[in-house]
Amino acid sequence: MNIEQQIKTLRNQLSEHNYNYYVLDNPTISDFEFDQKLKQLQELEKAHPEFYDANSPTLRVGGEITKNFETIPHTFRMYSLENSYSKEDLEDWEKRIEKMVDGVVEFTCELKYDGASISLTYEDGKLKRAVTRGDGFQGDDVTANVKTIRSVPLQLRGDYPPLFDIRGEIILPFEGFVKMNAERVELGEEPYRNPRNTASGSLKLQDSAEVAKRPLECLLYNIQGDRVPIKTQFESLQKAREWGFKVPEAAKLAKNLDEVLEFVNYWDVHRHELPYETDGVVVKVNSLQQQEELGYTAKSPRWAMAYKFKAEQVSTVLNQITYQVGRTGAITPVANLEAVELAGTIVKRASLHNADQIEKLDIREGDTVFVEKGGEIIPKIIGVDFTQRDPNSSPTQYITECPECNTPLVRAEGEAQHYCPNTAGCPPQIIGRIQHFISRKAMDIEGLGGETVALLVNNGLINNYADLYLLKEEQIIPLERMAQKSAENIINGVEASKQIPFERVLFGLGIRYVGETVAKKLANHYKTIDALKNATQEELITVDEIGERIAQSVVSFFASDETIAIIERLKMYGVQLEISAEKLANQTDTLKGNTFVVSGVFTKVSRNELKKLIEDNGGKVSSSISTKTNYVVAGDNMGPSKKTKAESLGVAIISEDDFLQMI
C-alpha cells in the first residue's frame, strides 16, 4: 500500500470507529487501539502534508485559533418557534392549521433540547461550514470549533444530497457538565451555572483545542435544502440518521393531537432520565407539502409549535442563610433549606448568588420559599410565599464582616460580589490558594490533595505555598490519617514540582484573572518573574491580549510586600521563576517589531508551528490584515479576500520558504 492509500485507509477506519462510538454509542475497538491509529495517522499526515484534508479525523483534536468569528448569512433563515404551555394552546393551534390546509394533518413529536442552535452546511458529503443561530438571519462561523465535536460527521455516509443545511442543537450532557465543574472547582474557579450557557460559550472559544476537551454533543433534526428528496419531517429524521448524524431516538409520528399529548405527558415524567436537559416538546406538521402551504409569520413557522414543560418547583422553609468564602475572597450566600424532594433529588441547599438577589426577592430567614430546578444543576430560589411570612420578620441584613476572619467586607463599584480583603490572614483564602497552587494544571503535586492541604494549614504546618518546600516527613506523620508512605509521597511530590516550568508556576501563584493562557503569554513575554514584577500597568497593556483588568490585577498582586517575600522564598527553594535556558535558546529577536498574518496551508511546518516560530523569534501574530501588518505568510489556498486586502494595503506577501529564510 502506498502512503496515500495508507492515509486514506486510516482516515476511513477512524471515521467509522468515531461513528460507532459517538453516534451509535457502540464502540467496536478499545480506546487504546483508536489512539494508536490516530497517532499513526497524525505522523503520516505530518510527514506528508501534500495529502492534507480539511476533514481529516486528526482535526478533531483542534488547534486552530479563531480570533474573530466571521459573520455568515444563513442561506435559509433560522426561525424561532412559538411557545405553548397547555393542552388548550395546542388545540387552538390545530384548529388554525386545519383552516389553512386540506387533507389529514399528521404531526412529528420531538424533544426540545436546551443548547446552542447550530446550522451545518454539507457539500458533496463533507462538512463545509458551521454557523451559530445569531439573529436568525446571520450567525458566526464556528467551523473550527464544531469540527472537534465527535458526533458531528466530517464525511457523510450513504445516499446524501449534494448540498444541504442541517440544523440542530449543541448540548452538554449532565455527566460531562458535572465533570467540567469538578475540575473548575479544583482550580479554584467559579463553577459554570448551567449546561446551556456553557455549551454556547464553548462555541465561541478562540482555541479549538479547548473546545475539543469539552464533552459536547450535537443533536440534529432539521434538513434544509433546495433539492432534497424528502417528503415528511419524520422521513428527514430517518434520512439524517442514515447519513451519519446523531438524531435523537425519542421522536414519534403522531396521527392526531391525542397522540401528541401522549408523547408530551410521557416525557413530562420521564425527561429526568435523559442524559441531557430538555425543556419541552417540538410538534411539527409532518408533511413538508403542508408545511409549505402554511408558511411563516414574521417570526415563526406556522407549522411548528414548542410545548414547554413546567419547570419543577416546590416550596419549603428557608432555615438559615450562611456565607462561604472562596479562594479569591469572594463571598457566596447559601440558602439552607428544610430538606425537600425536587425533580428526583433531595434538596437541602440553594444558591442565592449575591446581596442584590436577596434584596430584590426580599428573602428572609424563616420564609417559605419557592425552589426551582431549571437548567441549573444547583437549585435556585425564585421567590417567597408572602402569605406564609411571619409578620414580625425583618429584612435580611447582608453580612458586613467576613464569617471566617471578621474582616470588614468590601465591594468594588459595579461588582455584584462582596470580598474579604484579608488575603493573607483569612483561612479559606489561605487554604484555597495553596489548593490552587498544587492543582493539576499548576504545580501538579502528587500525593497532596485538597483535604491534606486543609489539614496542614489547620495544624499550623503551612501558611502559604512557599511553606510547602520546608515540610519534613516527621512533621506530617503524626497527623490524622497520615503514615510514613503518604508523608514520603508528599515530600517527593513537592520536590518534583521544582521542575514545573515557569508558565505553570505563574498560573499557580493565583493572580486574579491570570488563567492558564494569560500566564503563558506573560511568561513568554517577560521571561522572568522579576521582569514581570517590575512591569507597570501601561507596559502590561501593550502585551498581546492583556487588558486593563488583568494588568491592574498583576500590578496589585506584586504591590504586596508579603507576596514579594513569598516569591523570593520560592526562588531560593529552586522553583522555576524564569523561562528555562533551553527554551530561551530557541528564542531570538530576529523578527522584533514585525507583525505577521498567516494564511493558507503550509507544507514544511504546520500553521501552529509557523505561528510559534514567529513568536519565538520576537514577532507578533495577528489574525487580520491591517495597516499594522508587515508580512503575510501565504501558503496554498490563501483566501482571495485576504490577498486583495494585502495588496491594497501594500503589505508584503511572502512564501513559507521566504519566511524560513528570514529566521
Ligand SMILES: [Zn+2]
Ligand atoms: Zn476573611
